[in-house]
Amino acid sequence: MIAYTKPLPVLDGENAPHWAGARERQVRVQRCGQCERLRFPAARYCSNCLSEDSDWITLSGRGEIWSHCRFHRVYFKGFEDEMPYTVVLVRLDEGPLLYSNIVGLDERDVRIGMRVRAVFHDVTESVTLIKFAPE
Amino acid sequence: MPDIALRNKVAVVGVGNTDFGRLPGQSPYDLGLWALKNALADAGLDKSDLDGVIVNRIPDYQRFCEIAGLNPRFALVTPGQGRMSGNTIQLAAAAIAAGLCKTIALVYGNNGRSAGAKYGGEGDTYGSGGAGIWFPYGMTSPGAAHAMMMQRHMAEYGTTARQLAEVAVAFRGHAAMTPWAVMRDRITIDEHVHSRYICEPLHLFDYCLINDGGVAMILTAADRAQDGPQAPVYIRGFSSATRLADSTFPDPDYWHHPMSRVAQDVYEMAGVRHDELDGLMIYDNFSPTVLFSLEGFGFCKRGESGAFVEGGRLALGGQFPSNTSGGHMSESYMQGWALNVEAVRQLRGQCGERQIQGAKLIQYMCAAPLVSSIIYGSER
Numbered sequence: 363m364i365a366y367t368k369p370l371p372v373l374d375g376e377n378a379p380h381w382a383g384a385r386e387r388q389v390r391v392q393r394c395g396q397c398e399r400l401r402f403p404a405a406r407y408c409s410n411c412l413s414e415d416s417d418w419i420t421l422s423g424r425g426e427i428w429s430h431c432r433f434h435r436v437y438f439k440g441f442e443d444e445m446p447y448t449v450v451l452v453r454l455d456e457g458p459l460l461y462s463n464i465v466g467l468d469e470r471d472v473r474i475g476m477r478v479r480a481v482f483h484d485v486t487e488s489v490t491l492i493k494f495a496p497e
Numbered sequence: 498m499p500d501i502a503l504r505n506k507v508a509v510v511g512v513g514n515t516d517f518g519r520l521p522g523q524s525p526y527d528l529g530l531w532a533l534k535n536a537l538a539d540a541g542l543d544k545s546d547l548d549g550v551i552v553n554r555i556p557d558y559q560r561f562c563e564i565a566g567l568n569p570r571f572a573l574v575t576p577g578q579g580r581m582s583g584n585t586i587q588l589a590a591a592a593i594a595a596g597l598c599k600t601i602a603l604v605y606g607n608n609g610r611s612a613g614a615k616y617g618g619e620g621d622t623y624g625s626g627g628a629g630i631w632f633p634y635g636m637t638s639p640g641a642a643h644a645m646m647m648q649r650h651m652a653e654y655g656t657t658a659r660q661l662a663e664v665a666v667a668f669r670g671h672a673a674m675t676p677w678a679v680m681r682d683r684i685t686i687d688e689h690v691h692s693r694y695i696c697e698p699l700h701l702f703d704y705c706l707i708n709d710g711g712v713a714m715i716l717t718a719a720d721r722a723q724d725g726p727q728a729p730v731y732i733r734g735f736s737s738a739t740r741l742a743d744s745t746f747p748d749p750d751y752w753h754h755p756m757s758r759v760a761q762d763v764y765e766m767a768g769v770r771h772d773e774l775d776g777l778m779i780y781d782n783f784s785p786t787v788l789f790s791l792e793g794f795g796f797c798k799r800g801e802s803g804a805f806v807e808g809g810r811l812a813l814g815g816q817f818p819s820n821t822s823g824g825h826m827s828e829s830y831m832q833g834w835a836l837n838v839e840a841v842r843q844l845r846g847q848c849g850e851r852q853i854q855g856a857k858l859i860q861y862m863c864a865a866p867l868v869s870s871i872i873y874g875s876e877r
Contacts, residue, residue: 369619369632377630403630409742429652429747431644432697437618437637446697449636451645451746459746461636474652491633 366486368440373488376404379418384490387482389423391458392416402458423480424497425454430464430472452478452494466495498736498762499591505877507590508722508729510600511540511715512838517829518679520709521611525555526564528711529606533565536602536713541726547715549592549601551575553585554832561604571598577607579782579825582833583861583869587735589716600717605834610708616640640704640783644696646747647785651698653800656788658698660803662689664784665702665826667812672823674813674851679706680827703784705825712834714841719877730841730873733858734767737869744866755868756793763860767872771796774872775856776843777811777819778836780863781826787811787819790864813851821851837861837871844875 373381380402383390392401394408395415407414427450434446441447448469452460464472465481478494485491513535515528523531529552537544550569552561554577562572571592575585582605589601615621617638621628628637650656666686672678684692684702692700722729738755740748764770771794779787788802796817797805811819822828822839829835840859842848853859862870 368635369629371630371633403745428749429645429649431641431648431699432694433635433641434694434697435617437621438632438635441635446694447635449631449634449641461631462634474649485633489633493634 366440368485369438370486370489380404381489383418383420384482384492388420389454389480389492390418390420393419400456400458402460421454421456421458423454425452425478427451427464427472427474427476427478428453428459429474432469448472450494460492463493464495465493498766499587501766503590503594504733504766504768505731505874506594506719507716507732508719509714509732509841509873510717510722510725510727510729511536511542511713512841513537513539513713514677514831514835514838515711517677517708517710517831519610520608523608523611523709525606525608525711526561527606528608528709529555529561529604529713530565532606532711532713533602533604536715539727540715542600542715547600547602549589549598551585551589551601551603553577553581553603553605553834555604555606569598571601577832579780579830579832580863580865580867580869582837583863583871584737584867586714586716586837586871587737587869590732590735593716593718599721600715603714603716604711605713605831606711607831608709609830614707638696640699641696642747643783643785644699646751646789647698650751650785650788654803656803658690659686660807661698661703661784661788662686663806663809664781664787664811665689667806667809667815668781668820668824669702669827670812671821671851672827674849675822675828678823678828679708680823699783699785702826705782705830706827708829710829710831712831712838714834714838728845728875730844730875731877732871733769733874734763734765734872735870736762736766737867739867741866748866751789751792752864752866752868753789753793753799756790756864757795759868759870760794763870763872767874769858769872774817774858774860776821776840776853776859777817778840778859778861779819779824780833780836780865781820781824782830784826786864790862793864793868794862794870813853818853821848821853833861833863840873844873
């Protein structure tokens, strides 16, 4: 296997349940135990009601493209071989936003409002990234 | 909003800047002191006349005052983010109006170019302390966040690449008339839209220029401002508002809500209407910010900024000459400070071939998760 050189997520940090979920083909975000507001990335306190109670729930993995941009400048060496590349911002049907990449079509054909679903890419033996493909 | 009674209570009596560009061997302290010496000379003041100092981007107020041999009553450092320049000026105006001190120097020093400062990549935390969570997908940098917003603005309102280009092209034309501007070669709309992308839809020319430089301003109570060598420039109105909650992601409203609050405050406090303004200084970290600002502050309707800037409306000779020294994308990225200094010089009539004839009222505005605006006037 060719060495994976792109940046990797911190698997054992406060977002650990999110990355563990991705490994299990699920999109997980944090939910406030008091007001039930969803949030991601993780935070100790709910920014709505300031409760410290929370759990992690699995979402549908479906949503739409909120916006996108295409990188023509290298910021990470690991991306050098696939310049230019597109980053999308997906609004999940349940509300939370995720930055990700689009797969399953020519990246340049991505459009705002396009319906997408999560797909899961195992990039190392322990890391799975959540990408999105047209629904 | 700040008490309307504060209108014209504080004046800018001195401004100064360093060269801009690559200035190796100069620390932020050195650059700040260089700018401060120029501002003191401009104001006809001695450093012993200062009883307040606020440094910005310079890491430490104590070290700065130690280097400059100052013992002010009031000393502070504000975070080295461009959005803080407007807030720092407001804070100084409020401190003077409240009697905390009489004469404040605001001192900015930035050695970002020589120090190799980079936005984007492994060290970048723009948007929140946790920006690294998106690095696996290649997402990074303030420019990319603005590219996302611009892409959406284009989809939502039909704003075009050529309309966006109007902003950088107009400001570059102003830089051509600014002796110390870093980029002085005029560009055309065609050259802009065919230039290379950094983060599509944003081109190279849509990005600010990281450079070394320093800027200083000296503010004092308006009643004390009459004796100096320069005509005082009065702070007629100021206000700020934020959209900080949920600011990990781009604001779906292009910061329209905090901007409309600030607009309402600042025009009322200054007693000024849009059409009375002679010029604008619009925070331009990236050119889309200028479009969002024109909408948020009510110069045009939501979604109509693209059409509004067509035909050189922001260029000298247009309805609202803006960023007449070239701004962050052509003069130098001095994080709002040089724009405020340019407002002062315009109102004094010191701008030579880039002078806005008869300028009496100029507005500074900054669109970001923390919005601020200041209206300056040449008359009390």
